[in-house]
Amino acid sequence: MGRAPCCSKVGLHRGPWTPGEDTLLVKYIQAHGEGHWRSLPKNAGLLRCGKSCRLRWMNYLRPDIKRGNITADEDDLIIRLHSLLGNRWSLIAGRLPGRTDNEIKNYWNTHLSKRLFSQGTDPNTHKKRPDPVVAQPVRKRKKNICSTSKPKQPAEPEKPKIHLPKPIRVTASVQCTNTFSTVSSTQGGGEVVLHVPWTEYVNDDKNGTGFLSSCNNNNNDRDLINGSDFECQSHHHHHQVPCTEDDTNSLDKLYEEYLQLLKTNEDQVQLDSFAESLLI
DNA sequence: AACCCAGTCAACCGCCTTCGC
DNA sequence: CGCGAAGGCGGTTGACTGGGT
Known part of the structure; x- marks a missing residue:
């Protein structure tokens, strides 16, 4: 017990x-x-x-909390982060300023997982399911016509619990400069946005330009080493892995590698496996 | 109008990790 | 190194809401 x-x-x-x-x-x-x-x-x-x-x-x-009105961009980001990180809600929330892990978790469970499921994607693996679900009769509702069962009674067979490696927790004195990049590329008429570790790239849809912003990380009192976040600056030597120039170089290399993959290969599987490799 | 029931989400629970001694 | 306390996280619960019957 x-x-x-x-x-x-x-x-x-x-x-x-x-x-x-x-x-x-x-x-x-x-x-x-x-x-x-x-x-x-x-x-x-x-x-x-x-x-x-x-x-x-x-x-x-908390005064900096945004509530409700999750945008399509946030939707997309949550889905992609979930495909990379799994149910590590606090990590995902850390990439969405003003959002809490609880809100994202609820939003995922009530909206996104069901939407993915109805689109033929397994919300756990983010892979296409072989057997598209036949729409089951549902009581008609004007809102949220998506699910047929309560979470307590999952339609999917229970999957074995996977214990992912826990990220190293770092204390409040961390100042992060490099965390996630959002890399945009136009492919086939639609913009593909991918989020990878390092500096945050924010795309301004209105004028088609983007800007780089350092990680403000103001919601996070911690950061990660092996959870696809990388702590790079610290003011105290307190449960932190020192970030050396070599680390930064290797991050740059990884980032370049990721960009290359984006340019040369649109195979999601390869991108996914690259992303997974970042988690190890 | 009353009831039913699915959706939502704030809050709780139990476990794990980290910290301090 | 071991232990207990504290903090943090993800999963789950249950009250509430509102549309359908």
């Missing part, structure tokens, strides 16, 4: 947060900053467990 739940203490509030609780939490964090979640509720006068406070802050109360 695992550790006893942290919220097992009697007398603690559970369930939806009240505006008053939100106010208490926000004011306390504005005054004292994030962290020390275990002691925070007591100090802030909240009858909540620390985990609950952290979750509420991270997923709802």
Whole structure:
């Protein structure tokens, strides 16, 4: 058995947060900053467990959070990142400023996985399924005509749990300059956008130009080494893998290799395997 | 109008990793 | 090195909503 739940203490509030609780939490964090979640509720006068406070802050109360209105670009990015990273929602969220892992996870489960499935793509493997699904009779709804079953009753046979290598966690003092690049190329009349590690490339659709932006990473208090993110600058020597010039060079080489693949090969399988190699 | 039921999403749970001693 | 505490993550739950019957 695992550790006893942290919220097992009697007398603690559970369930939806009240505006008053939100106010208490926000004011306390504005005054004292994030962290020390275990002691925070007591100090802030909240009858909540620390985990609950952290979750509420991270997923709802943080001032930089965007809520709802996930754009088509974000859709595309989430799908592509998921194909690279799998269910590592926090990593995916880290590439979408203002989005939380919980929101992306919910959005994936309620929208994107079903959409992919209905398009004949296995949402787990991102590969075309051999047997396109025959639309099953569904109660008509005006919105979200996509799923026939609740998540609790998956239509797919349960797949074995795959334990991907965990990324190395790095602490808050990281300043990242190189993370993901979004590489655009026009192919067959449609723009193909791929997201790969390193500098972020933002394409401005309105004027057809793009610009490079360094990773602001303002939502992340950590970064990754082997999770296709690369930490490259640090101010402290604190659980971080030093980034040497060699590392940067090899990243450049990998990036060049990726660009070459983009130019010379449109085979998604090859691109996918390249991307997977970055995760190792 | 009342009920049913699928979709949504905030919150919880359990486990794992990291940290500090 | 071992242990416990704390933080963080992904999976799951369940209350709520709103369209269909």
